[in-house]
Amino acid sequence: MQDADDVIAIAEHEWRALGVVPRDRAALADDLRRELEAAAADGITPQELLGDADIRAFARRLAAEAGAGRLPYETDRLLRTALVGALPGLVLSWLLLWAQTPVPFPVEQSVADLVLRYLICVLAVLGGALFAVRRWMADVPAIGRTVWAMALLLPVAGVLVTPVTMAFAWTMGYSTAQPVVLAEAALVAGALAGATALARRWALAPALRDARSAATGSR
Incomplete structure (x- = not known):
């Protein structure tokens, strides 16, 4: 079973792979951590919060919805x-x-x-x-x-x-x-x-x- 730190680590790895700029990556991680902590306070585990969603896919969706800046193709x-x-x-x-x-x-x-x-x-x-x-x-x-x-x-x-x-x-x-x-x-x-x-x-x-x-x- 993955805890909040594991979920955030996987999400950050995916954001780096997507080329999300460091500033937006840190903001996304902070938002995700607050969401996970709030869920934990209500007795909801990360698995229950995410449901059947893949963590990497979830991270990509968060970045896209937030309009996170990405580095160029280079x-x-x-x-x-x-x-x-x-x-x-x-x-x-x-x-x-x-x-x-x-x-x-x-x-x-x-x-x-x-x-x-x-x-x-x-x-x-x-x-x-x-x-x-x-x-x-x-x-x-x-x-x-x-x-x-x-x-x-x-x-x-x-x-x-x-x-x-x-x-x-x-x-x-x-x-x-x-x-x-x-x-x-x-x-x-x-x-x-x-x-x-x-x-x-x-x-x-x-x-x-x-x-x-x-x-x-x-x-």
């Missing part, structure tokens, strides 16, 4: 951080796919070899981007959810863009000419940027949904 910072994290993977991609350097792969470009190389590059780029976002944006609300969403969406984007990039490279004869290389990089970057932005919106979707519901209910 999509630009997210994309920059993901790009910086992806740079080592991009360098590896250059070494494995375009630069004629001795690497631990056969020089012959069989289909299996090319698929292996592209997959290694995609994994290196995705892994670096996820690590950088989680490490350097730990202060951003809902960043944990964002990383999880990126972990789901970025591989999908990578899987989709890999054959497209490979096909483009094949039509260009696997040329290392600068325009060709830039076009291939643009294909990958575009897919990853789109997936990253979508992941951020997905991570904050509960807040947007509850805000819309609160706005509709107040009319």
